[in-house]
Amino acid sequence: MFTLFENDYRALVIGASGAIGQAFVDALQNDPRCTHVEALSRAQGSGFDLQDTAAMAAQAAALAARGPYHFMVDATGTLTIDGVGPEKSLAALQPDILARSFALNAIGPLMVLRHFAPLLAAGPSMYAKLSARVGSITDNHKGGWYGYRASKAALNMYLQTAAIELQRKQPALRVVALQPGTVRSGLSQPFSAGVAKLLEPADSVQGMLGALQALPARQGAHFVDYQGQEIPW
Secondary structure (H helix, E strand, C coil): CCCCCCCCEEEEEECCCCHHHHHHHHHHHCCCCEEEEEEECCCCCCCCCCCCHHHHHHHHHHHHHHCCECEEEECCCCCCECCECCCCCHHHCCHHHHHHHHHHHHHHHHHHHHHHHHHECCCCEEEEEECCHHHCCCCCCCCCCHHHHHHHHHHHHHHHHHHHHHCCCCCCEEEEEEECCCECCCCCHHHCCCCCCCECHHHHHHHHHHHHHHCCCCCCCEEEECCCCECCC
16 A cells, blocks of 8 residues: 555645645545644635735644644645636736735745744655646746746745755755646636646545655755656756
């Protein structure tokens, strides 16, 4: 049976009410080595708010007694901002929508890492964050999706920078930007027409967990897809 770590471990899933977040909770609860799964989301009334750093700090403090956590995954993120989908042209750009995209897809997750990183266990541990292939500058061949692309590229830089800092004290920590594929969910539904391979959340998560299990410890962050393939930054 699949297990993420060889020894018993504790896990924290942030953004657990989304399709992928819930699939992570389900998969981890079925891992015999995972002794506890903490599920955190705004929808579950836990007090978590991606845009409220004070509430975030309070939530992290409240969870400290239940830790430490060997595996954390942040499954938050959004494609549609205030009813506006990804921009296809320069003419469609709106400064306030761009700013909100950065707030929700990059700055908020960085604050999550800031407040929850102290809860990571010493020794082998993992911090994973859902990113996107479109956040790769090297892999951008189609253009469009300005705010989403740029916010995910910024997120990737944040993860790489934080990994370097955190690994000075925790060299066995793996920090990972994850590309889940195009998953059947409310987030992707408006943009999934014509997608050759639409994944079920459970299949995406099983792939990502397998990819995470295989990653070696190294300086800096990893950027991989749900099949374990490395993506260029």
